[in-house]
Amino acid sequence: MDLGLFAQYVMNGLMLGMMYALVAVGFTLFFGVLDVIKFSHGDVLTVGAFTALATFAGLSALGLRSQWLELVIMLVLATLMMALLGMLIARYLVMPLRSAPALNTLLITLMLGTVLRECVRLFYPQGANPKPFPALLPRGSVDLGAFNLRLDNVLMLAAGVLVILGVQYLLNRTKLGLAIRAVAQDEETARTMGINFTAIVLVTFAIGSGLAAFAGVMNGLYYNEINFGIGLYLGVIGFSAAIIGGLGSIYGAILGGFLFAGLQIIGTVMLPFASAYKDVFAFAVVIAIMAWRPTGLIREKISERV
Amino acid sequence: MSKTGQRMMVGIAAITFVIAAATAEAKDKVKVGFIGPLTGGVSVNGLGGRNSADLAVRLRNADTKAKYEYELVVLDDECKPNVAVQVATKMAADNEIIAGATHYCSSTAIATVDTYHKFGFPVIVWGAVLPDITYRNKYPEVHRVNGTMINQNDANAELISKLGYKTIAVIHDTTDYGKGHNEYFSKALARIGTAKIVGTFGVTAEQQDFTAELTKIKALNPDVIYFGGLTPIGVRIRQQMDKLGVKAVFDGTSGIVSDAFIQGLGPLAEGTLAFREGAPTEKLPGGKFFIEKYSAQKYDNPPEAYGAFAFAAMDMILDTIEKVGPDRKKLIDALADVKDRDSIVGKITFDDHGQNTVPVITKYVVQDGKFVEWDDSEYASGKRKLPGQS
Amino acid sequence: MAQKARVSAWPGVIALAIATAYLIALLAAEKQALIIALLVAGIAVAVAAVWSGLLEGVSSSFADHEDALGGCAIIAALVVAAFFHNNHFVLLLIITVLLYSVATLGLNVQFGYAGVLNFAGASFFGIGAYTSAVLNAYTSVPHLLVLLIGGLLAALIGSFLLLPVLRTRGHYAAVVTIAFALLFKTFLEVNDVLGGPQGMQVKGMNILGWSFNDNIKIGGVSFSFYMNYFVVSLLLLLAAFVLVRRLERSWIGLNLDALRLDETAATCFGLDIARWQITAFLIGNFLIGIAGALFGMVGGFVAPNNYTFADSLILVSILLLGGIGNPWGLVVATIIVVVVPEKLQTIQEYRFLLYALMVIMVLLFRPEGLLPRPVRRYFPGWRP
Numbered sequence A: 001m002d003l004g005l006f007a008q009y010v011m012n013g014l015m016l017g018m019m020y021a022l023v024a025v026g027f028t029l030f031f032g033v034l035d036v037i038k039f040s041h042g043d044v045l046t047v048g049a050f051t052a053l054a055t056f057a058g059l060s061a062l063g064l065r066s067q068w069l070e071l072v073i074m075l076v077l078a079t080l081m082m083a084l085l086g087m088l089i090a091r092y093l094v095m096p097l098r099s100a101p102a103l104n105t106l107l108i109t110l111m112l113g114t115v116l117r118e119c120v121r122l123f124y125p126q127g128a129n130p131k132p133f134p135a136l137l138p139r140g141s142v143d144l145g146a147f148n149l150r151l152d153n154v155l156m157l158a159a160g161v162l163v164i165l166g167v168q169y170l171l172n173r174t175k176l177g178l179a180i181r182a183v184a185q186d187e188e189t190a191r192t193m194g195i196n197f198t199a200i201v202l203v204t205f206a207i208g209s210g211l212a213a214f215a216g217v218m219n220g221l222y223y224n225e226i227n228f229g230i231g232l233y234l235g236v237i238g239f240s241a242a243i244i245g246g247l248g249s250i251y252g253a254i255l256g257g258f259l260f261a262g263l264q265i266i267g268t269v270m271l272p273f274a275s276a277y278k279d280v281f282a283f284a285v286v287i288a289i290m291a292w293r294p295t296g297l298i299r300e301k302i303s304e305r306v
Numbered sequence B: 001m002s003k004t005g006q007r008m009m010v011g012i013a014a015i016t017f018v019i020a021a022a023t024a025e026a027k028d029k030v031k032v033g034f035i036g037p038l039t040g041g042v043s044v045n046g047l048g049g050r051n052s053a054d055l056a057v058r059l060r061n062a063d064t065k066a067k068y069e070y071e072l073v074v075l076d077d078e079c080k081p082n083v084a085v086q087v088a089t090k091m092a093a094d095n096e097i098i099a100g101a102t103h104y105c106s107s108t109a110i111a112t113v114d115t116y117h118k119f120g121f122p123v124i125v126w127g128a129v130l131p132d133i134t135y136r137n138k139y140p141e142v143h144r145v146n147g148t149m150i151n152q153n154d155a156n157a158e159l160i161s162k163l164g165y166k167t168i169a170v171i172h173d174t175t176d177y178g179k180g181h182n183e184y185f186s187k188a189l190a191r192i193g194t195a196k197i198v199g200t201f202g203v204t205a206e207q208q209d210f211t212a213e214l215t216k217i218k219a220l221n222p223d224v225i226y227f228g229g230l231t232p233i234g235v236r237i238r239q240q241m242d243k244l245g246v247k248a249v250f251d252g253t254s255g256i257v258s259d260a261f262i263q264g265l266g267p268l269a270e271g272t273l274a275f276r277e278g279a280p281t282e283k284l285p286g287g288k289f290f291i292e293k294y295s296a297q298k299y300d301n302p303p304e305a306y307g308a309f310a311f312a313a314m315d316m317i318l319d320t321i322e323k324v325g326p327d328r329k330k331l332i333d334a335l336a337d338v339k340d341r342d343s344i345v346g347k348i349t350f351d352d353h354g355q356n357t358v359p360v361i362t363k364y365v366v367q368d369g370k371f372v373e374w375d376d377s378e379y380a381s382g383k384r385k386l387p388g389q390s
Numbered sequence C: 001m002a003q004k005a006r007v008s009a010w011p012g013v014i015a016l017a018i019a020t021a022y023l024i025a026l027l028a029a030e031k032q033a034l035i036i037a038l039l040v041a042g043i044a045v046a047v048a049a050v051w052s053g054l055l056e057g058v059s060s061s062f063a064d065h066e067d068a069l070g071g072c073a074i075i076a077a078l079v080v081a082a083f084f085h086n087n088h089f090v091l092l093l094i095i096t097v098l099l100y101s102v103a104t105l106g107l108n109v110q111f112g113y114a115g116v117l118n119f120a121g122a123s124f125f126g127i128g129a130y131t132s133a134v135l136n137a138y139t140s141v142p143h144l145l146v147l148l149i150g151g152l153l154a155a156l157i158g159s160f161l162l163l164p165v166l167r168t169r170g171h172y173a174a175v176v177t178i179a180f181a182l183l184f185k186t187f188l189e190v191n192d193v194l195g196g197p198q199g200m201q202v203k204g205m206n207i208l209g210w211s212f213n214d215n216i217k218i219g220g221v222s223f224s225f226y227m228n229y230f231v232v233s234l235l236l237l238l239a240a241f242v243l244v245r246r247l248e249r250s251w252i253g254l255n256l257d258a259l260r261l262d263e264t265a266a267t268c269f270g271l272d273i274a275r276w277q278i279t280a281f282l283i284g285n286f287l288i289g290i291a292g293a294l295f296g297m298v299g300g301f302v303a304p305n306n307y308t309f310a311d312s313l314i315l316v317s318i319l320l321l322g323g324i325g326n327p328w329g330l331v332v333a334t335i336i337v338v339v340v341p342e343k344l345q346t347i348q349e350y351r352f353l354l355y356a357l358m359v360i361m362v363l364l365f366r367p368e369g370l371l372p373r374p375v376r377r378y379f380p381g382w383r384p
Helices: A003-034 A041-062 A067-097 A102-123 A151-173 A175-185 A187-192 A197-223 A230-245 A250-270 A277-292 B003-025 B043-062 B081-093 B106-119 B149-162 B176-192 B211-220 B231-244 B259-269 B287-297 B307-324 B328-335 C010-028 C032-052 C054-064 C066-083 C088-113 C121-138 C143-160 C162-167 C171-190 C226-249 C251-261 C263-268 C273-299 C309-322 C327-343 C351-365
Strands: A141-144 A147-150 B028-036 B068-076 B097-102 B123-125 B142-144 B167-173 B196-203 B224-228 B249-251 B273-277 B361-367 B370-373 C216-218 C221-223
Touching: A003 A041, A003 A067, A003 A147, A003 A151, A003 A175, A003 A197, A003 A230, A003 A250, A003 B211, A041 A067, A041 A102, A041 A197, A041 A230, A067 A102, A067 A197, A067 C351, A102 A230, A102 C309, A102 C351, A147 A151, A147 B231, A151 A175, A151 A197, A151 A250, A175 A187, A175 A197, A187 A197, A197 A230, A197 B231, A230 A250, A230 A277, A230 C171, A250 A277, A250 B211, A277 C162, A277 C171, B028 B043, B028 B081, B028 B307, B043 B068, B043 B287, B043 B307, B068 B081, B068 B307, B081 B097, B081 B106, B081 C088, B081 C273, B097 B106, B097 B307, B097 B328, B106 B142, B106 B176, B123 B307, B149 B176, B149 B224, B149 B273, B149 B361, B167 B176, B167 B211, B176 B196, B176 B224, B196 B211, B211 B231, B224 B231, B231 B249, B231 B259, B249 B273, B287 B307, B307 B328, C010 C032, C010 C054, C010 C066, C010 C088, C010 C327, C032 C054, C054 C066, C066 C088, C066 C226, C088 C121, C088 C226, C088 C251, C088 C273, C088 C309, C088 C327, C121 C143, C121 C171, C121 C273, C121 C309, C143 C162, C143 C273, C162 C171, C162 C273, C171 C309, C226 C251, C226 C273, C226 C327, C251 C263, C251 C273, C263 C273, C309 C327, C309 C351, C327 C351
Parallel strands: B028 B068, B028 B097, B097 B123, B123 B142, B167 B196, B167 B224, B224 B249
Antiparallel strands: A141 A147, B273 B361, B361 B370, C216 C221
16 A cells, blocks of 8 residues: 555544544543443533534624634633533432442433433534534645645644643642542542542543543534534444443553544455445454453553543 | 293304304315425425425415315425335325325435335325336336436536546445436446546445545546535535545535535535536526515525425325315326426426426536536636646 | 232223223324323323322232233223224334334343343344345245244344353443444445345235235225234234243243342352343343334334434333333333324424433432332232
């Protein structure tokens, strides 16, 4: 295969992997802290993307033209609102069910995801139709042989890396991060040490949901389009990625995200059939991995909890 | 009987007479149906069709000479074959609905023909172009007022060859609609023989990410990308073409002739080719009348490309019910015998498969954010150039 | 130990009669206002019954006289069908309820009894449906056998998932079936052999020359052709219901309950966890597959979009709403989930939203579901 073509595929894989990794990190954070799978994570991503779109519509109506400013405001607003949404979900739906079997939480968040998705579809004006997302990043590109290196892709990749590094820093170098890790490791001891359990849980959910909003905006910028179904798709992939990587480990989540993207790209390149088979291939591999390593590639007992 | 008793009798008699008179005056209610994609990516076409059918019913109800009063029952097929079969079953199973104007999406229309046949429910298709819908079986229930995709693909292949393009990559959706386009376009192109197809790619109708296909296409470096599919993925493909730096002419079919295509792409839509059977609405025989009446109703959506056909389909149903009465069997018999019937889209004749022939094919190119007829455009005159033209 | 006197069967019979009359009224009503009024009245009566303790009486009467009341329920179903003998659409609704109930009974065996999560219920339903599509189109296998093959194929394909399902627990197990659900739909969509996104037409059922797709005329009364399918569906539901009930009461059911409630303890008692989970999983998929095969023939059409992850979630919702482990609750929940959105046109658009909200409410406030499953009853009327 021609080097330029190869580079193109690698770039595609990196972009997809970044998005999946962002969602997977969110899943892992929630699991680490509360031992819950918050299945509505993907749909929070959708709501975040639509919030950003609505903000854009509002800003345009107000006459704002500077692309950078619009982008920043959209990101900030979407992230904040989703952080708030995440906290509400934690407070009213997840925490009351802590004593119930874990399955109930999984189910309730699954249903919540459906509620969020349907609300977007029904209540956002013409929500059932795919919506064009504004292209706010600079459109320049450089041609390296057969490989078309776009500036906006590079920017997005860089931003994604920065965000993940930021989360890592937050978790490993700050007091808040220390508190989160303590709660994840042992709730009771953390409480006896004076850590406010509820507050920490809410903050964790806020961070995770904020990440989802960021991923949603990135998704919108990459495809220049959003629709109410992207959350379900990305959510399941993110979930699978987090599981492959081993729940509770951030490195595992990132690894899982890029692995899944890699599987999809390999599936596209190597399989002679239509590219849609890539999903069949990737999910089949996920099932096989689960059979081989039931608790994920980075096994729970060895990994360090979030 | 006492005085009060007598008065009561008279009163009751009077009221009974009034009621009887009123009901005798009131026309019998007849239900007719409409099915189209009211939600989802191609909803603008469905809504336009629905409004047009609704217009036909309203005009007929306003007509004092009409024998019946009509009620339009509207169902949404979401452009998905399985939903279409469900709503078709629902409509056909309801014995009160006499006939229907059905379907914009070919994938839904072809899935439901057997259902209509099973229940003996007469339908006239208003927007789906797949030939198989009328030609795969000889069902007396199924008719169509708009044309099939064969002619538009002939014209498409002709123009591409005439413009001197040599290599074409085909992207089509995997529903029967996209597959049909692929089939007829390939055949037409092979007949002319000056251009060849370098690659064919099937994509799902809801696919998000086309980087895989487009990367392979980029390696093939074709002059033209022919797209057999509907607006939502047309928009995505065109956008991702730009992202990957694929510089080819984007050549589509009637599936992308829609305002939503231009709105979704903005300036990227410039220079896109498209083809459609039937003249643009303003140039149809009844076009001005239709547009005038449509605007007067102040609907939220424009009629779009096939609104006029939806109107014609519903109008024909209403006409025939007026003639033979609200009976499905009689309607089927009457519709088998349609020759040179006047309508806003011209004279309609159903052949032995219920298919109308629409002779005119309109060639479009997107110029400055609008679908302009090719012959009137600056591309034809040479003032602007499509990618790859010298 | 003195045995308490057996509760009378009458509360159950009366409740059944009222429910049947209500159902007929709901199905027959056409005007939206009337339907809304009926629904409000129904909810009010149900809430009153729960508060006043009447529901307790009804459930104990059901528990004591299950066989007799089961017979009455069948008569009730026949009455409802006879009332609508000429109405295609209502009969189709009833058949949908019956077949979804069978599918959910299958899920119940997997989840309610054995605690094995299956988020791919709609996929196995689809396997059954596609089996009947392919066999009817290309072979001349007798149609009753097709149903059986549909069930067996669903169980067989389910067995490919056995290894991952057995080795994983909890959330990880959920991923396996969710991944399969998505995989299955995409697989159906991309390959042309099975019709691709366009789907396939399914030939109607034809037993010994009696074509199920023709309207029947007996004497002067004409019946919708759906009556044929109704009879077969009712028989299927009957068989499935009896099977599931017997299973629950048998030693197999005892083992399943044990391993669901506490795996460690069950292993200590010598139960082979793997063996029983496999059994439950396969039996469940078998039931789902048969229901799917019949439904494919009823609808006459199969397409990948009918068997998505969202549809699997609907089946799980029915299970949760009705009360995990209680077959009667399942039937009631199925009726609610299938009939109400069809009749209440105004909420058709919103039905997914409403289901999800209802399930959330149930999970928050009454996790046992509408008709919770009581602790094991060995025999009708038995009390510990």
